[in-house]
Amino acid sequence: NPGLYIVATPIGNLGDLTPRAADTLCRAALIAAEDTRVTAKLLRHIGSTRPMTPYHDHNADAVRPRLIARMRGEAVALVSDAGTPLISDPGYKLVRDARAAGIAVTTLPGPCAAIAAMTLAGLPTDRFLFAGFLPSKQGARATAIEELKSLRATLVFYESGPRLGTSLAALGEILGPRPAAVAREISKKFEEVVDGDLPTLAARYADGGPKGEIVVIVGPPGEEAMATADDLDAALAKAMAAAP
Numbered sequence: 722n723p724g725l726y727i728v729a730t731p732i733g734n735l736g737d738l739t740p741r742a743a744d745t746l747c748r749a750a751l752i753a754a755e756d757t758r759v760t761a762k763l764l765r766h767i768g769s770t771r772p773m774t775p776y777h778d779h780n781a782d783a784v785r786p787r788l789i790a791r792m793r794g795e796a797v798a799l800v801s802d803a804g805t806p807l808i809s810d811p812g813y814k815l816v817r818d819a820r821a822a823g824i825a826v827t828t829l830p831g832p833c834a835a836i837a838a839m840t841l842a843g844l845p846t847d848r849f850l851f852a853g854f855l856p857s858k859q860g861a862r863a864t865a866i867e868e869l870k871s872l873r874a875t876l877v878f879y880e881s882g883p884r885l886g887t888s889l890a891a892l893g894e895i896l897g898p899r900p901a902a903v904a905r906e907i908s909k910k911f912e913e914v915v916d917g918d919l920p921t922l923a924a925r926y927a928d929g930g931p932k933g934e935i936v937v938i939v940g941p942p943g944e945e946a947m948a949t950a951d952d953l954d955a956a957l958a959k960a961m962a963a964a965p
């Protein structure tokens with residue numbers, strides 16, 4: 722059917738491509754891909770010979786109207802290099818404009834590094850904030866972390882090896898010794914999860930991060946730090962009731 726199909730692809734293990742995603746990538750009239758060389762490998766793997774067109778941050782504004790026009794009569798798939806499109810990847814404006822044009826938008830859920838990392842970290846998952854990549858400049862990075870400090874939620878960051886040590890140091894300085902985990906190369910041969918509090922992890926990676934793709938998960942602030950006036954009243958009432 723005509724429309725826009727958002728297709729999640731593996732983040733390392735080709736076995737994680739869903740049958741539905743493979744089927745769509747074998748049938749779509751056109752596949753809009755962040756990097757067509759990367760997607761070409763995936764298409765070869767599943768035997769798809771469907772045509773691709775690049776859709777990335779640098780050409781998106783120019784290409785979008787043409788893609789929207791194609792979707793009126795044909796199935797157009799959107800993929801990124803890995804994982805779920807739109808999540809720290811291009812695509813939200815394409816979905817926005819497709820919806821505004823009355824075009825059917827279908828999502829094919831699948832791998833996402835942020836979610837996969839949370840399932841490995843052993844930290845609370847009931848409330849989380851996905852914060853994407855921290856800014857690389859020191860001032861902007863500190864401001865970004867400060868903004869997250871009072872949130873009672875687990876924080877999820879994307880990182881690269883070379884920046885890991887600096888980011889962990891900034892996180893530890895501003896957020897204190899919260900529990901955290903570094904998940905690396907998820908679903909690949911050298912998958913690894915290292916946990917510890919932020920200062921310990923910062924020290925471990927101070928001399929440079931490991932190779933590969935990384936997600937940093939930081940636990941929420943301790944209950945004491947976040948206790949509200951109501952919590953304190955309740956605790957006090959309970960203590961007084963229990964007193965002899």
Ligand code: SAM
Nearest residue numbers: 732804805808809833834879880906907934935
């Ligand atoms: N859209 C993708 C998704 O759904 O996960 C994320 C794209 S973002 C440009 C790339 C970042 O995702 C990497 O820098 C890394 O932080 C994270 N990432 C991707 N694959 C990963 C993997 N196999 N293990 C750990 N982190 C990964």
